Amino acid sequence: MDTEALTQRVLKNIFVELEASGRHVHITKEQAQALFGHSLTPKRPLSQPGQYLANERVTVIGPKGRFENVAVLGPERKEGQVEISLTDGKTLGITPPVHLSGNTENSPGATLSGPMGQVTLPKGVICAKRHIHMTPEDAARFGVKDKQTVKLQTFTQRPLIFEDTVVRVSPDFATYVHLDYDEANACGYQPGDLGRILI
Amino acid sequence: MDTEALTQRVLKNIFVELEASGRHVHITKEQAQALFGHSLTPKRPLSQPGQYLANERVTVIGPKGRFENVAVLGPERKEGQVEISLTDGKTLGITPPVHLSGNTENSPGATLSGPMGQVTLPKGVICAKRHIHMTPEDAARFGVKDKQTVKLQTFTQRPLIFEDTVVRVSPDFATYVHLDYDEANACGYQPGDLGRILI
Numbered sequence: 001m002d003t004e005a006l007t008q009r010v011l012k013n014i015f016v017e018l019e020a021s022g023r024h025v026h027i028t029k030e031q032a033q034a035l036f037g038h039s040l041t042p043k044r045p046l047s048q049p050g051q052y053l054a055n056e057r058v059t060v061i062g063p064k065g066r067f068e069n070v071a072v073l074g075p076e077r078k079e080g081q082v083e084i085s086l087t088d089g090k091t092l093g094i095t096p097p098v099h100l101s102g103n104t105e106n107s108p109g110a111t112l113s114g115p116m117g118q119v120t121l122p123k124g125v126i127c128a129k130r131h132i133h134m135t136p137e138d139a140a141r142f143g144v145k146d147k148q149t150v151k152l153q154t155f156t157q158r159p160l161i162f163e164d165t166v167v168r169v170s171p172d173f174a175t176y177v178h179l180d181y182d183e184a185n186a187c188g189y190q191p192g193d194l195g196r197i198l199i
Numbered sequence: 200m201d202t203e204a205l206t207q208r209v210l211k212n213i214f215v216e217l218e219a220s221g222r223h224v225h226i227t228k229e230q231a232q233a234l235f236g237h238s239l240t241p242k243r244p245l246s247q248p249g250q251y252l253a254n255e256r257v258t259v260i261g262p263k264g265r266f267e268n269v270a271v272l273g274p275e276r277k278e279g280q281v282e283i284s285l286t287d288g289k290t291l292g293i294t295p296p297v298h299l300s301g302n303t304e305n306s307p308g309a310t311l312s313g314p315m316g317q318v319t320l321p322k323g324v325i326c327a328k329r330h331i332h333m334t335p336e337d338a339a340r341f342g343v344k345d346k347q348t349v350k351l352q353t354f355t356q357r358p359l360i361f362e363d364t365v366v367r368v369s370p371d372f373a374t375y376v377h378l379d380y381d382e383a384n385a386c387g388y389q390p391g392d393l394g395r396i397l398i
Binding site for chain 1: 284285286297328329350352356357358359360361362363379380381382384385386387
């Protein structure tokens with residue numbers, strides 16, 4: 001093993017890489033048909049295995065404003081969902097609850113607009129609760145379990161410690177911290193920045 | 200002393216109140232003349248003694264976008280300054296350095312537009328570094344000094360610990376933590392929320 005590879009391996013034993021998620025949308029197969037006239041098509045893979053950024057984009061419309069050209073992530077899901085930051089919520093005139101992705105309980109709705117039509121979601125607008133995707137191997141190494149909450153110290157321009165950060169463990173995951181853009185900007189995140197789990 | 204007053208007094212010995220600062224502008228007397236044809240006029244006082252929100256508002260224009268109806272804070276200063284969040288910077292197409300208010304070194308400029316004219320600032324667009332305004336009495340009680348950096352734990356919906364938070368001590372201050380809106384939303388701030396200094 002050369003020095004660079006060794007350095008990377010040591011770093012990965014101590015730190016977790018941070019990623020910032022911009023506003024994005026998940027839709028169902030039926031909603032893809034209504035919005036685009038066809039299923040989603042992959043543009044490029046995301047860090048989580050099997051997940052991709054779609055070529056297709058939508059406009060998200062709220063009572064006070066709209067965002068055009070919003071990313072749609074594939075593959076399609078069983079329920080439509082819009083993930084925005086609290087700052088985005090002010091622009092749209094929507095106050096999303098802070099929930100883990102997939103939990104749309106008691107969330108407000110929004111309208112999606114695509115080249116072939118519009119879809120109104122009665123609910124599904126959330127602010128994604130910060131979380132760490134982790135492989136079972138990394139979870140064992142860091143001594144954490146699925147659904148455990150940890151503190152996460154960021155080594156960033158504006159350093160801080162995120163409390164109440166949920167660990168999600170699955171063999172389908174790659175190990176990354178997911179922050180929204182309020183959190184990313186609050187800590188001065190730059191791509192490649194690292195964090196450390198404090199238990 | 201009644202129970203409520205006693206509770207407030209005990210709380211103030213342990214916690215510091217958080218405030219979120221939205222995007223805003225400071226201008227000189229000459230710039231006020233150019234933008235509005237007169238000096239700033241106070242609309243309401245701010246938490247810091249002598250500071251006020253002006254009736255006058257400006258449009259801030261960057262290479263990629265603009266914000267209309269931006270707050271101007273008075274009284275006038277010796278140098279124009281625009282304080283925005285990093286999220287705002289993306290909208291304007293400007294990357295501000297994270298500086299304490301008043302430090303405009305190496306900062307980019309922007310154009311301000313008012314009802315009577317425009318002013319182009321060659322520099323002065325910053326992202327305000329988080330800080331705690333503190334009276335000398337509170338500084339003595341918390342055991343901190345002017346310019347010291349502390350950790351600040353927030354008791355908010357999305358709790359976190361801001362590292363590298365600068366304490367500013369002056370008899371002209373009232374004791375409040377100042378966050379920008381990225382930081383406020385990252386911690387789920389609501390008006391009245393409290394923080395605790397960790398040294």
